[in-house]
Amino acid sequence: MRHVTSMTMVLLMAGLLMGTAACDQKADQSRTIFTVEGMHCDACSTSIVTTLVKVNGVEEAAADHEKGTAEATYRPRTVEADTLRAEIEKLGYTVLGMETEAFDG
Numbered sequence: 001m002r003h004v005t006s007m008t009m010v011l012l013m014a015g016l017l018m019g020t021a022a023c024d025q026k027a028d029q030s031r032t033i034f035t036v037e038g039m040h041c042d043a044c045s046t047s048i049v050t051t052l053v054k055v056n057g058v059e060e061a062a063a064d065h066e067k068g069t070a071e072a073t074y075r076p077r078t079v080e081a082d083t084l085r086a087e088i089e090k091l092g093y094t095v096l097g098m099e100t101e102a103f104d105g
């Protein structure tokens with residue numbers, strides 16, 4: 001009986017440790033889709049893409065002035081979505097929304 005109890009404890013502790021590790025670990029890659037107000041033509045979307053890809057940590061960027069969206073794939077350990085939002089707003093556009101998804105590996 002004693003043995004069973006300690007085994008259960010060990011399993012519980014292992015579960016807790018794994019849970020903690022998963023929470024601390026940032027994903028390797030994130031993608032954020034920005035809803036952008038103020039893009040009117042290809043030059044607008046191009047300037048957003050050009051600006052985003054220059055940011056350290058950004059791996060890919062795209063923008064669509066017809067849909068009013070821009071998106072970036074980046075390393076969340078290096079750069080945050082808020083930084084990218086600030087870069088877009090520095091160009092004179094307004095970011096109305098952000099949606100981020102994280103990937104592992």
Ligand SMILES: [Cu+2]
Binds near residue numbers: 040042043044045
């Ligand atoms: Cu334009």
